[in-house]
Amino acid sequence: MGPARPRRAPSPPPELPLLLLVHDQGSAAPMRVLAAARGLCRVVLLCEQGDPELAAGLRSVAGHADIVDLTGLDDESVCRLAAGLSPAGVVTFSERRLRLTALVAAACRLPFHRPETVDALTDKFEQRRILRNGGVQDTRCALVRDPAGLAGALALVGLPAVLKPRFGAGSVDTCLVRSERECGSRLAEFTEGGDPAGQRDFVLEEYLHGDPDGAGHGVGDYVSVESVVVDGEPRTVAVTGKPPLVPPFRETGHILPAPLAPPLAADVIGLEQRAIRALGVWHGVTHTEVKLTPDGPRIIEVNGRLGGHVAEIVQRALGYDLVAAALRGALGLPVAEPRPAPCEPASQRHGRVAFQYMLVPPADARGAVRPAELVEELAGLPGVDLVDVPGTDGRPAHWRAGTAGALGIVYGSADDHTALRALLDQLQVKMAAFWLKPSVEPV
Structure with a gap:
């Protein structure tokens, strides 16, 4: 036997890029994000650690991820703190943290929605204006701040109408109104106590009548489109059907694939993509709700984040990880192409x-x-x-x-x-x- 060859020391594993997760109540729990990040990146959570709504999720990741407490910090301080961590990406799955995440992304020169895009995605009145001016869809809509302004809003919008908060998610304080008296009563109920921050402005908009033949008997008359946007180009992952709503407008789940004929699914996707482009969405995951009406599909709203409970059903039905796609997009890495095509005839699906x-x-x-x-x-x-x-x-x-x-x-x-x-x-x-x-x- 010859002399033993010297063994080369194993190379240290490459340092994973750092991803900031601006965390709050939203559509992906911290442990779900960490699972998608395994082998891809290190995750640092930015959140208010004392928030009791976040306590259970934060306990689940204790020891698995660094957590930076934002309690008491203004936006400028958060951006300075974030930049000091030299992140390779930033993401959020929370509606109410979209604006802060956009500011962090801008400060760190990372891909995310621009602040003006967040305005278009979170302000329901502004979103309707942009879609109208962009030639995508004209939906009668008026801003109401108190009962004194109702008469003019109703004259513009007509009845029945939908009353909803200008900012918000999850159908909170959203209802159908059929008379001026009912509308005034609901608005007074919803605005009781006032809000000095102005976040309790309401939108009154035309009610979009559903087509019972769109998706067929026994299911909801609307769908959602789940997309990953890369460099301004939306890639459709799924068209998701819905069980019927519980009155007034409370969502009851998801169905995948949606029970739509391929031509209708194609029309839904085409409308969704025009809306995304008109709103200036350049990066990230979107969740767009679309009503099926006798006059064709109409936009309910476009959301600039993953929809609630959507990632689970998309992965279960299609094997596509929307959380991982969001992380890869935030890091500037290639994002997997969705398969199969959402417009594929039902007879060809397996x-x-x-x-x-x-x-x-x-x-x-x-x-x-x-x-x-x-x-x-x-x-x-x-x-x-x-x-x-x-x-x-x-x-x-x-x-x-x-x-x-x-x-x-x-x-x-x-x-x-x-x-x-x-x-x-x-x-x-x-x-x-x-x-x-x-x-x-x-x-």
Whole structure:
């Protein structure tokens, strides 16, 4: 045997780029982001650590990621702090942190929405103006700040109309109004107490009547389009169908693929892409809600972030990781092309139809809720894989809380859209019966 050759010391692993996650309540929990970031980047969370709404998510990542507390810092201080970390990317999955993330991105010269684009994405009145001026869609719309301005707004918009906050998400304080009296009553209720920051301005806009034949019987008359935007070009990942809304406008989940004929899906995508370009979206993930009307698809709103609960169903149904796509785009890395094409005929698709069904109580719900009873009621239905009903305080949230008032989510799949409609009917019947049970005080 010859002399032993000297062993070369192993090379240290390359340093991963640093990604800032501007964290708040949103569509991707910290642990979900860390899972998508594995082997891709190091994640530093920027957030207000003392916020009780964030406590559980922050505990889950303790020891797995650095957390920088923003409590008490103004925007300029946050931008200086962020720049000092020399990040390679910045991202958020929170509607209310879009503006701060845009400012951080600008200060660090990183890809994200420009501040003026965030204005267009978060201000519902401004968004309607831009879409109208860009020739995308003219939706009658008026800004209302107090009951004194209602007469002029109603003369412009007409009845019925939709009253919603100028800023916000999740259908909070969003309702249909059919008379001037009802509109004034709702506006007074929603603005009680005032808001010196001006964030309680409301928008009154024309009600878009749905086409029951658009998606077919048993499902909602609207869809959402999930896209990844790279250098100003939207790449459509999915057209997502919906179960029927719970009044007034509370979303109850997602269906993938959506039960749309390919020509209608193509029209929906074409409208969504024109809207994204008109609003100046250049980078990131978007979630665009589109109403199916007798006159064709119409934009409800364009959101400049991942939709709530969307990443799970897209990955389950299509195998596409929207969270990872958002991280790669933020880092300036290539983003995977979505497959299959959302306009592909249903006969050429393979696999089951995936769904999420959110357990949203009716507006007049008063009875106490026992999670174990709900799980028992629903878990035995064919096609149901999981009923997730976290512990509650026993009382359903008021309808003004919007989709945040859901008690839990049912996850599952069906062989096709016909079978899915039958399953959704069973879920709705069981939930209706559940709420008719005698009220029981929580133990």
